[in-house]
Amino acid sequence: MKYILYDIESKDFFETLGALNVNEYTLINAAAPVAKCTGCFKCWLKNPGTCAFSDKMQHIGTKLLNSHEIIIICKGLYGGFSANIKRIIDRVIPGVLPFFVKKNKELHHKQRYKNNPEIKVIFYNGDEMSEKEREQAENLISAVALNFHSEKHQVVFAGCPQDAIKEVQTWTC
Amino acid sequence: MDVLILSTSPRKSFSTSLYFSKILKLFLAGHNVEIILLRSAFDYNRAIRQLDKIDVLVFATPVYVDSVPSTTLEYLEKMEQYITAKKYKFSVYTIANCGFYEGNQCRLALKTYELWCERADVKFLGGVGIGSGVMLGFVRILPLIGLAITAIQLMIQAVVLCFENTFSFPLLFAGFFPANFVIQTALWILFTLGAFVHIFNLRTSIIKKRNHVCQYTTAWFCPRCLFVCMASLYWFFRALFIHGVMPWTLFRKDKEYVDSLCK
Ligand SMILES: Cc1cc2nc3c(=O)[nH]c(=O)nc-3n(C[C@H](O)[C@H](O)[C@H](O)COP(=O)(O)O)c2cc1C
Numbered sequence: 001m002k003y004i005l006y007d008i009e010s011k012d013f014f015e016t017l018g019a020l021n022v023n024e025y026t027l028i029n030a031a032a033p034v035a036k037c038t039g040c041f042k043c044w045l046k047n048p049g050t051c052a053f054s055d056k057m058q059h060i061g062t063k064l065l066n067s068h069e070i071i072i073i074c075k076g077l078y079g080g081f082s083a084n085i086k087r088i089i090d091r092v093i094p095g096v097l098p099f100f101v102k103k104n105k106e107l108h109h110k111q112r113y114k115n116n117p118e119i120k121v122i123f124y125n126g127d128e129m130s131e132k133e134r135e136q137a138e139n140l141i142s143a144v145a146l147n148f149h150s151e152k153h154q155v156v157f158a159g160c161p162q163d164a165i166k167e168v169q170t171w172t173c
Numbered sequence: 174m175d176v177l178i179l180s181t182s183p184r185k186s187f188s189t190s191l192y193f194s195k196i197l198k199l200f201l202a203g204h205n206v207e208i209i210l211l212r213s214a215f216d217y218n219r220a221i222r223q224l225d226k227i228d229v230l231v232f233a234t235p236v237y238v239d240s241v242p243s244t245t246l247e248y249l250e251k252m253e254q255y256i257t258a259k260k261y262k263f264s265v266y267t268i269a270n271c272g273f274y275e276g277n278q279c280r281l282a283l284k285t286y287e288l289w290c291e292r293a294d295v296k297f298l299g300g301v302g303i304g305s306g307v308m309l310g311f312v313r314i315l316p317l318i319g320l321a322i323t324a325i326q327l328m329i330q331a332v333v334l335c336f337e338n339t340f341s342f343p344l345l346f347a348g349f350f351p352a353n354f355v356i357q358t359a360l361w362i363l364f365t366l367g368a369f370v371h372i373f374n375l376r377t378s379i380i381k382k383r384n385h386v387c388q389y390t391t392a393w394f395c396p397r398c399l400f401v402c403m404a405s406l407y408w409f410f411r412a413l414f415i416h417g418v419m420p421w422t423l424f425r426k427d428k429e430y431v432d433s434l435c436k
Pocket of ligand 1: 037038039040041090091093147182183184187188189190191234235236237238239240270271272273274278305306307310
């Protein structure tokens, strides 16, 4: 499976994205309202592997961490994900185990599933991001990739959402 | 000096960020310090009403996937607009805590607050990153556990004396030493000493309003291998005693995954 997450609530955007050759991708609109992680850890201890909130994103950790490719189209905020995308990212942790492995001389969580998704992130407000924010974005995506056992990741800065779609096109065709 | 500490954990109870906020408040005794838990729109409104009179804003934050929780991000975005509109000028410090052992796994979360300050046009003056956050949050109840065990020991002793018909308070306490309580309290202090020292140093920087280059610490007197063993046991026990879930169940695959394999 392959996923595209985006945080733009616009019909135009959705249609342009849908017009690409993205049949093998599941599109996820992160602007749709979903519960936010409250750090209860029930996804590790009470109902291992499943988020305690039963909404559309309950199994998102399982889905994303069993996928081949995750494309995130996102507004950069303080050198990181937008709040809408972060809401989904926080709910991915049921997909890993609460236990630890040492990777790059630091602790990370053990895998629940033997899979290494490729993560590609496009920040579509790249022109508005400061030099420091871009540097932070690169570092952050590396760190997230390491935590989610992704062995390949890529960060792209686009000038606008339409440019972001063009970038996606080069990946999907 | 007026200080506002915003504890940004979305947790309802037993938050490590709130615990560290309270320690900082204790160290800042004599100053006007208020702690607000930033968990709802109501809290947010209460917080922004304070912003015009404070000298220092301290964020006490957990690390969620190498950055700040999504809830916090929403409030930060709103608050940035509010502050730039009002042109407030206070200094900002941050205490971040993360679940992993290494304190420097807080570095990107701390950087997020620094970048927020640049957008909000307020001064970021550094902070501390504390590793083993879940563990340090838990060990604070060790003295209580020690006290409970000590009380049970005393009660058993009292019952034994009653049976022997020799009960008296001097006899009950004769030669009694609350060893368990002392040991558990010592463990709490030893493990948390690093956090205490670093929060104290941060307090000194806050009072002097000087730049506090970001520093990192973790549980002291606890090598990484001990941390891994204790943390794993902690998860097993918490699952078993609070949720009645067997240790091997923690490794199971999500039903969604199993179903997708069957298809
Ligand atoms: C969704 C989620 C993501 C987390 N991601 C990380 C992480 O990337 N690195 C880390 O060290 N700890 C991570 N943690 C652990 C928290 O930082 C840790 O539990 C912290 O002590 C929480 O503080 P609090 O009790 O104030 O909420 C995560 C916790 C949750 C719930």
